[in-house]
Amino acid sequence: MSGVDLARHDVIRDFRAQLARFLHAGATALGGAGGELHRVRDWLWSVQRPYWRNQLRHRHEAYVVARRAWLDAEVEVRQAAGGRGARRQDATEERFAMERARRARDQAEERVATVRAWLARLERDGAPLAHACQGHDLALARAGAQALAQLERLAAHVDAYLALPASAADVARAAPGDDPDDAPVDGRGGPACAS
């Protein structure tokens, strides 16, 4: 490093602290990405998938019962019309009940298919994204560690410069052509210096 031109002597360490905070936030977010994918996949596989398969079985059974009731009611209506059984106007109520049961069963069927499709999609699209996040996490950690070390070296260099006696600092200061009136203030109240 050939020169130091700082308006505040702690500017490098302030930025270093901010970079450290950024790296911590990045590691937390990126490091957690794979776990989030795993939790959602696990929830789909072990909670939603059995839940909707169970619902499908129950709702199909309910539909079969409702359909049987409707068919029985239809027979009763026909028999009533032929004067052979109890009087029965129609089987509308049973038909509505059967249609409700069929819709509920179809919904469960759709959910089973949706959960299956999303399990495949998370594998196809989610796993590469989680893998990419992991790669970014590692790369940022590596580059971040180097950047933090470099900032520490630069800050130490500034500290060493500020620890110089004023006369030595004056000798080390200011590249040719610097305008003294425009010079920033260093940590000792003097102009910032080149070293």
Added chain:
Amino acid sequence: MRFVSGGDGALDQALRDLLAEWADCEAAWRDDARRDFAERHLDGIVDRAREAVVAIKRLDALLREGIQRCS
């Protein structure tokens, strides 16, 4: 139940904070070492972080949609 932590927003905000701090830093640190640090270290970190934000946002959106569709 909560599966998605919102890490995409946290990373995005952390990057914004870092860039804001760097803008302050640029005003107060005006020598070649600052430019050299930016070229050798910071620019790469920022580029990588932007890619990371895109990836984690896409993953977050995917997971949220999956949770919503399958609930």
